[in-house]
């Protein structure tokens with residue numbers, strides 16, 4: 001697979017792999033732990049070398065899984081992880097990006113990932129109580145100490161992104177971005193272009209929606225993230241299904257799959273965009289990687305650009321509580 005360059009010259013495979021679903025969010029796993037290690041190694045062996053995890057996935061167990069999978073092939077992998085949620089109770093709490101918490105999280109991540117340095121260290125969500133200058137400063141120190149190599153932010157407000165970048169250069173912003181979640185186009189993507197920062201779309205397949213495998217009438221178990229996402233409610237799923245039918249028709253006309261069209265559309269938006277689809281199946285790793293070979297014409301991209309305006313999206317991308325945690329800004333640094 002060819003590579004793309006995020007900010008600060010960080011070169012990664014043009015499609016990455018999100019490992020979250022191997023430990024949480026998407027219901028019962030189709031395989032055991034060894035199977036998931038096999039899926040991760042299959043991805044790396046076939047050129048998908050940008051792997052995404054986080055302290056909070058599990059929590060902890062996803063990093064352990066990734067650490068075991070990459071151990072024999074560490075040098076081939078660009079490894080991204082995230083700090084910033086309070087995991088002290090053993091589950092996901094509120095945000096906590098105090099410098100001491102960041103340092104403790106990084107020590108834990110290094111141990112579980114079995115690496116000396118984290119290639120790309122993201123703040124998972126902006127902590128409204130901690131000035132971003134303190135967060136960026138702490139990550140800058142960790143970079144100077146050799147424990148991290150690059151700095152990223154997930155779902156920041158644009159003012160926070162600019163302030164962070166002024167302290168420690170940001171390599172990538174990781175935001176939800178897909179055919180039905182276009183929020184980054186208003187402010188974050190233009191700011192990334194201006195500052196030379198990469199954009200890593202998470203949930204690039206719309207949490208599986210744009211693969212065509214989620215059908216109207218499908219229901220989701222209580223452990224599944226989609227059970228709490230308004231877009232996947234029974235009524236909204238039915239209302240939104242026209243979007244997938246449109247993408248599927250285009251995919252068929254090009255000899256590709258809907259997932260490949262959804263990813264190719266993201267790749268076409270900017271040269272510094274690197275989606276990280278999540279899957280637990282080898283054949284889907286190969287399918288998703290194949291999006292890099294599916295060239296969309298300018299007319300096809302424009303047609304997809306207009307799809308939401310024409311067909312609309314019913315329901316938010318997150319429930320009310322989670323919506324409050326995205327796109328927000330950090331506290332101002334006190335001058336007293």
Ligand SMILES: NC(=O)c1ccc[n+]([C@@H]2O[C@H](COP(=O)([O-])OP(=O)(O)OC[C@H]3O[C@@H](n4cnc5c(N)ncnc54)[C@H](OP(=O)(O)O)[C@@H]3O)[C@@H](O)[C@H]2O)c1
Nearest residue numbers: 018019020202203204205206207208211259277278279280
């Ligand atoms: N920064 C953040 O706050 C944040 C939030 C969410 C996610 N993420 C990251 O982004 C990654 C990807 O996001 P995501 O997993 O939420 O959503 P996604 O990649 O949009 O969709 C994942 C879903 O699509 C299915 N799928 C994947 N490829 C497929 C294909 N070719 N055909 C049919 N189905 C396919 C997967 O099922 P199978 O597993 O069964 O294949 C899974 O149900 C995560 O793993 C995580 O690393 C970050």
